[in-house]
Amino acid sequence: MGSPLPTHRLIHEKLGVLLGLPVFASDAISSVAYATDEIIIGLAVAGAAGLAYSVPVALAIVVIMILVSSSYQQVIKAYPEGGGAYTVAKENLGRTAGLVAGAALLVDYILTVAVSVASGIDNLVSAVPALANHHLLLSVGGILFLTWLNLRGVRESARVVALPIYIFIASVTGLILLGGYRVLTHQFQPLPLPQLQVQHQLSAYTVLHAFASACVALTGIEAVSNGVQAFREPHVRNARITMALLALILATFFFGIVSLTRAYQVVPVLGTETSFSKLGHLIYGGGVLYYVLQLSTLIILLLAANTSFQDFPRVARLLARDGFLPRQLANLGDRLVFANGIGLLGAIAIALVLAFRGSTHALIPLYAIGVFLSFTLSQIGMVRRWVKLQPPGWWISVIFNAAGAFGTAVVLCVVTASKFMGGAWMVCIAVPSLVRLFSRIRKHYDAVAKELTLEGFLPPRQGMTTVLIVPVASLHRGTVMALTYAKGMGVPVRAVHVVVDEDQFRSLQERWKQWEPDLPLIGLPSPYRSLTAPIAEYASSLRLQFDTVTVLIPQFIVPQAWEELLHNQSAIMLNFALRHLHGVNILHFRYQIHT
């Protein structure tokens, strides 16, 4: 993991629009690489007649994009310190809404990692078909790489990120312009439409289903609103301009790509080539430009996944700080990152990719629910806020946010209904389970805090008495040193031996009298040959005379790790046997073995 970083290295570079755009763009605009496939696959079940609806569906998505982005313009205005869905929902709609938003965000970030990496590998495989057999391995490797990078404390430098993002933006812009020009001037040859098996008659359900799938194109559109502070002054203004630009690029790209796939009659082949890659091939040919497009697509998708590695630990930390998640998720590690959160995210994302065998298409149904749930909660929260605070011009903001809330709520219902059987049910179970878990953890911490409060607490005036039990298996240098150490503590010492073999105990007593004439060795009978139960019993019995009991467990420190297996097994067992005894403390005396 490299050497640790001191706290003062936690500085922020301040961004203008030009560098702010690439920093916040990856999650949002990378989704054109997989959302297009989702529309076409969704409509293709109704055959060629279905495909005719791809452009209208894309148009509907663009409308939602406009709705959501203008809605988030209001969030930026209201929360210049950064307004994530958890904060907005908690502050304006109460604790439960906040927890639901928090759970939705965590689920969403996990899926961003899984889907983005899987789709990145889809596009890599499209360009280099020889890698097709290693899709799963590459996906897992990609997530491991990102986890390592983030644990290592590597930060996205805006300048480093900007280059591939602008290359991607240039490549896609070129693709749309060149493709659009050829289509408009009729200098193009559409692909022969493959034989599509009609599985369903074309219906409103088919179209809604395709629409629901394509809604993943909206993920990450809100990113700017979480990071207003990263912008240079006037930061609200800069953030709003960036947000508007981002929405414009996203909408243009998405609509342009879908329209071109329609014109060129592109249909993706799952596991072989994405429609995005096919379009690249058709328009750019097989040359350098195509490979630039695919490579920048891979990089932007990995960058999109990488944003989750910053967002997931951040939200987990907010929840942990409020007592809803274990406290260790709130600790900034020695490399200035929330290492526990990063590791947790990487592990769950890998498990998810393995469970779904790396299929982007299979993961998508789980994705959009979390996104639109947090959108909706956030917008409803904003409406409440405006109505309550009523700042100047609040009614305009209310209109935008109410429209946004309504639009995203409708999409949420459509997505849940049409994707429920396809996998969304898992999210419908996961989110309430997480909320329940959060509440239970908070309840536990509250109860503990109440029990530990010093208010009205009177510490024992006369102090606490304790007795030191030293178990002795045999007499050797380690035992003698342990006894010397024990006698150096100013508390009563009891040396005990668990008697499994009477003869052995008698000969031990003989030697004992030579070495420790002043301290009697107490024999504890063990009819069942247990080495631990008699000590636990004896410790409990001494609790009647002393406030606490301390059991000294001698441990050998050996130079080699494998040698540990040859020692300390009784120590481990004794530690285990005593672990739940109230008022019994364990003192591990370490004795170094040099050989």
Place this chain on the structure above:
Amino acid sequence: MGSPLPTHRLIHEKLGVLLGLPVFASDAISSVAYATDEIIIGLAVAGAAGLAYSVPVALAIVVIMILVSSSYQQVIKAYPEGGGAYTVAKENLGRTAGLVAGAALLVDYILTVAVSVASGIDNLVSAVPALANHHLLLSVGGILFLTWLNLRGVRESARVVALPIYIFIASVTGLILLGGYRVLTHQFQPLPLPQLQVQHQLSAYTVLHAFASACVALTGIEAVSNGVQAFREPHVRNARITMALLALILATFFFGIVSLTRAYQVVPVLGTETSFSKLGHLIYGGGVLYYVLQLSTLIILLLAANTSFQDFPRVARLLARDGFLPRQLANLGDRLVFANGIGLLGAIAIALVLAFRGSTHALIPLYAIGVFLSFTLSQIGMVRRWVKLQPPGWWISVIFNAAGAFGTAVVLCVVTASKFMGGAWMVCIAVPSLVRLFSRIRKHYDAVAKELTLEGFLPPRQGMTTVLIVPVASLHRGTVMALTYAKGMGVPVRAVHVVVDEDQFRSLQERWKQWEPDLPLIGLPSPYRSLTAPIAEYASSLRLQFDTVTVLIPQFIVPQAWEELLHNQSAIMLNFALRHLHGVNILHFRYQIHT
């Protein structure tokens, strides 16, 4: 695991020949159930011409059986207290030979479990073909069941074991008599010989290979010699009679079954039906007698596996007592069994069955080497012994043992050579590796014993000084109690706080002065935010003033297991960070949380 058993329950029932035979028979005579298949499969690669050699091969095996069993008659005479190969080889041929024999025995016992259970399930599946798809699951389940039974401390009662063994003996005797009668009186219909693909021309190699495979029939023939003490007086005589009877039954069964498969032209179908089961079908028809035969075969094979659950821990204990294996393998558990050895055996056997996908045929090549290696070492050891001690009539014993040693050594070479590529190489790696491991463990224990000896040791006269470090994260009842306890210990106390946040430390100091006015709270700077490194450093620095340092780590005891995840994470990390510091002892102060 049920309630523990007191030591005085460790009694032995003394056996006569009638009850002694079934107790020691299962491992040996159960092998007819799979050894027959091995001959036929081995010869079938040369087609029908190969199969003609099955009876001569069986005859050769019978000769080896006579050789080995008369050789072991001498072992019984010489070691009435029980002469396992490890003891005989160690005493007469030296430590290395003993370790080789010990390693061979351990490998052998593991394979007995794997092969016997897999073959038992083969025979179950032959009778109930519906179970064929669950072969692997049933095999693993069978081993788990035996492991549980033995951990539970269930002992084979001779009376309980006798019933199924005598049923098996009766069933097979009936099979041979009825089948033999029909063959001799020409009242039988041989099966049409299946189309055998000739993979090799018939050659000496083919025959030797089949012979090597069939040598597994000898496993367990030595069992009586390990347990002479179990017999009623005159125990040597009773044991020798039992041994002779056992060899007679084994030879008769093996030769009879192979001859019948030849006459009936039975060829097993791997994974579907064993030749043993096919023969049962042909001779007994599909009725009750057939199912009695198959059920008693399954039971006797499970009993054979079960003997290893007693033998493996016994040999492991002998090795552990001599310092060649970790000491915990020598502890008699609270249910009068060597629980560690039993668990280890079960785990390795399951791993083996899984690795070989439950195929008896694939496991067999690994099997015979260990058996014949221990036979050979044992017999050579006996020859050495007779020559050295020269008791009356020693030259007769020498002849028997020398013939046995020679015969088994030849078989060992044949088995190793012909099975090497088929899997025996694994055993050829495993046995030397085990021997090396044994030696390293012994060397380590010897070195430690030398370092720990009290001879010439002068304990520190003036005692040992120590200091108690109490890390304080925040002030609450638990902290105050820990400090009260620490101050009661009669040694200097240092309260320390790792400063990650300066403001937090200042406000902690304020409250601290109210609660602990007499004890200063020392702030340890932590530029890298580590909670453990500053404490480890401080502990090391105090080692300059004190003989040892003791770090108090407060731990919460919570009622629910899942709640542990919400606490004590820093305690675990601190424990881990300090685990290898020489002279630093750890005192776990337990504080009970009640909610």
